[in-house]
Amino acid sequence: MAAETLKDRKNGAVPKDTSAAGAEPSADRTVRKNVAGPSEGALLAKSMLMFAALVAALAGVVALALQHDPKTKAAVVDFFPEEVVIAVEDATGLSLLTRGGFKRESKSVYSQDTKREPSVQFTVHFNGDGLSEGLSKSSADYPGLDALIRDACLALPEILSKVTNGDEKAAVQVCEPELGAKLFTDRGRRVLSFFDIEDGQRTYVVPQGLNFVWPLAKVGSVWHPDSVESPVPGKPIALRQLSMSPRVFTVENFMSPDEMDAILEHNRELLKPSEVGFAGWRDKTRTSSTAWDFHSWAARKVQKRSFDLLGMEFQSDMADAVQVLRYNLTEWYKPHTDWFAEKAYDGHDPKVNNGTNRFATVFLYLTDVEEGGHTVFPLSKTHEGYNGEQLVKPGTERTAGYIAQSDAEWVCNTSSTALRSEPKAGNAVLFYSQEADGSLDKLSLHGGCPVIKGTKYSANVWIWNRPKPRKDQAKDGKPANSNGIEMRFHNARGEAVELFWDDGSDKGVFQVVLGPGEYSPMTTYHGHSFFARVKGGTERIFSFTANDKDKGKEKIATIN
Ligand SMILES: O=C(O)CCC(=O)C(=O)O
Ligand SMILES: [Fe+2]
Structure with missing residues (x-):
């Protein structure tokens, strides 16, 4: 049986060639302006665009400008192909003056001029863990960031052993920054040097092989991620935590009206009943219509933004095409998991031999819905408004992806206290199919409740934890759709x-x-x-x- 068989069953039509992704959208070039004053940063970014060589000269200019104070000196302390950081040394030591340019991709390198980085105090927590006290660290104690990452990661042996299934040798490897262990701030920014950490900030160590997951705060908490820019000026993207387990967030202001229109325009005529192959017949577990969007500029842009939101580098082989859905009156999608439990391809378990599976879903609401059409999470017991009721038959959560019909109906019923995310145009709901240590999350069971009034247009952006299995890795060796x-x-x-x-x-x-x-x-x-x-x-x-x-x-x- 081919991997696509499972996709057919779980998620509707499967495109012939998921690698046929079409033209890449122009990269989202983000000016990082959290540190510099906006005018300095923007000015600098412009200069860099014109002549990279100007960078050095600029530092000189800044230095000159500061010459009136004999105690200050300026130097380019961090220079990437796309970004420059200029620091000013004054009587209190090195402090950051300005930074501009575009997202950098390379690893942190320190200045040739001065190897000193700012002295900051912060805490290091394990990936996704927003609740523990964390380890208190000072950059002054470390010769560089790599040493800190290694040390902080190895200092959390209990959690680490969950990641490596108790293998101590593996623990040393997964904590090695050279091999891919990383550090993130609590705003989803990858930490590439101590300049990226603010004094007193929480940071999260992400061992090699894992991806950053948004740490848990209190249900109802709202914050603005640094990892992603809003498409709507004046309306910042906000993450609002809906549940601890499964890990679910509303993403406010995730798409612009133009982007939503473009996705709808591109796909409206292409929508087909979600289960393919049998004209006139609909699987009763899924009655919506589906179109796969590989090409539209807007889908590609939102897909790339979803990677940014997750603090991940965009990689086309780590995403499915954007799956656009239409639900007419009464149509629904019975609760299921987005990850593949079945062994249709080698390595479906992310924790075994670098396995890969769906990691997170950014589910896009492309229109408002007059009534109904909520996304429901029947196994959440950690959301606001949950009153302790028995939402599903005991034992259901032990069978990933299964829920009795009567339970499915109950959790969509407005008198139950199940977690339901409201479809609101421009927003998305982000949920993780995997836990922070890479294990598949059975509690991520979710579904689309019936539309009671109006029409619901929405879309799935699926992101995998590693490149997806190739079609020729299907268990029976048969390529997809052969x-x-x-x-x-x-x-x-x-x-x-x-x-x-x-x-x-x-x-x-x-x-x-x-x-x-x-x-x-x-x-x-x-x-x-x-x-x-x-x-x-x-x-x-x-x-x-x-x-x-x-x-x-x-x-x-x-x-x-
Ligand atoms: O329609 C919804 O709210 C959820 C749909 C869904 O879970 C899916 O398409 O995989
Ligand atoms: Fe789903």
């Missing part, structure tokens, strides 16, 4: 069943849980066999082998 057999399994029994791909082993390869009456679409190939068991049972109650003669037909395999 002329497979499109079919559906139907559970006609009154109890939930588990479907397995028969790989010849006793256990088989788990595919999906089918509740009573449920269907699951599947792309498979001639000769491939499947079997089913009653959920939790051991006996095989059904078997099926795909046959090429079923190609192009509405093949349904009924489990009864």
